[in-house]
Amino acid sequence: MSALFEPITLRSLTIPNRIWLSPMCMYSAASEGPETGVATDFHLAHLGSRAAGGAGLVMVEATAVRPDGRISAWDLGLWNDRQQDALARIAALIGQHGAVPAIQLAHAGRKASTGKAGSGGGPVAVEDGGWPVVGASPIPLQDGYPTPLELTEAQIADVVEDFAAAARRALAAGFQVVEVHGAHGYLIHQFLSPLTNHRTDGYGGDFAGRTRLAREITAAVRAVWPADLPVLFRVSATDWIADEPSWTVEESVLLAKELHALGVDLLDVSSGGLVPHATIVAEPGYQVPFAARIRREAGLPVNAVGMITEPAQAEQVLTDGDADAVMLGRELLRDPYWPLHAAKALGVQRNWPAQYGFAVGSRG
Numbered sequence: 001m002s003a004l005f006e007p008i009t010l011r012s013l014t015i016p017n018r019i020w021l022s023p024m025c026m027y028s029a030a031s032e033g034p035e036t037g038v039a040t041d042f043h044l045a046h047l048g049s050r051a052a053g054g055a056g057l058v059m060v061e062a063t064a065v066r067p068d069g070r071i072s073a074w075d076l077g078l079w080n081d082r083q084q085d086a087l088a089r090i091a092a093l094i095g096q097h098g099a100v101p102a103i104q105l106a107h108a109g110r111k112a113s114t115g116k117a118g119s120g121g122g123p124v125a126v127e128d129g130g131w132p133v134v135g136a137s138p139i140p141l142q143d144g145y146p147t148p149l150e151l152t153e154a155q156i157a158d159v160v161e162d163f164a165a166a167a168r169r170a171l172a173a174g175f176q177v178v179e180v181h182g183a184h185g186y187l188i189h190q191f192l193s194p195l196t197n198h199r200t201d202g203y204g205g206d207f208a209g210r211t212r213l214a215r216e217i218t219a220a221v222r223a224v225w226p227a228d229l230p231v232l233f234r235v236s237a238t239d240w241i242a243d244e245p246s247w248t249v250e251e252s253v254l255l256a257k258e259l260h261a262l263g264v265d266l267l268d269v270s271s272g273g274l275v276p277h278a279t280i281v282a283e284p285g286y287q288v289p290f291a292a293r294i295r296r297e298a299g300l301p302v303n304a305v306g307m308i309t310e311p312a313q314a315e316q317v318l319t320d321g322d323a324d325a326v327m328l329g330r331e332l333l334r335d336p337y338w339p340l341h342a343a344k345a346l347g348v349q350r351n352w353p354a355q356y357g358f359a360v361g362s363r364g
Helices: 041-052 081-096 153-172 187-192 212-224 249-261 288-298 311-319 330-334 338-345 354-363
Strands: 008-010 013-015 019-021 057-064 100-106 177-182 231-236 266-270 302-304 325-328
Touching (some): 041 057, 330 338
Parallel strands (some): 177 231, 302 325
């Protein structure tokens, strides 16, 4: 039996295989008026096709817990009933195809109020339809970006509650897995790293202070999520900065242990995204060693990401014990049916959707 196609059980939830769709922003939500942040038919087709293609878990992209937490005006949100209802349709379709519906909850912090990635991006001023950005400390992303407003402790408490409220809505919409986005330079990551957290209160300074927001949000989400369903946390294992104090894989191991004690069931291990001057050596499987180390030293399940494109490569990650699942991003954009093609390559019998049987036949 291929390791990729073995089920995995987290709490009472059994996920049918270990090939999961990574959350990727599509910048395709409604962007104006009462429909702001609402998923569209694009999301229904996009996510439904990956479920039909055989992914065991399909995770909806970074979904903002409040309006100013969106990366762009075209991001998904989950702070009102319209957004919840649109996502419920998607969660149901994912489940109908035999995959587990999951959603990532996020706040962009100082990386908010930008244009669409791939269409110029860059900051969008308030007078041009953007909004004021917030962060751990008043440190802009780079030249030309706005200086974020440093969140007060009262505002931090509001953000924590916003994550919990969005988790409640996610559950009501039918999602079975919720993930807290603590990576890629967004708000939680901005608190974790000394590069972006210069606070002198209880949310800054030492490791305990810088990880406080991550722990409070995780605890708040876990408190409203059913005890029999899993909570995931995405972390950037390292900032990829060697010559100044930054977030490191050693700290990621320590954080993983604390999150596990708070009820996180699996750590989604990525890296980078905090600062534009990071030097990242990207090559096939380049982030797998971070996942392997956290799995080994922190003692909780992890998934691996990062230029995993070939079935044999993905299989090796699991058989080597480096991760418990793999998340594919760009490869599943290129080929929604990658899991079914991987099954054939690895000699595993998997059925294509019945509607496609006349095209696949014995060659499936």
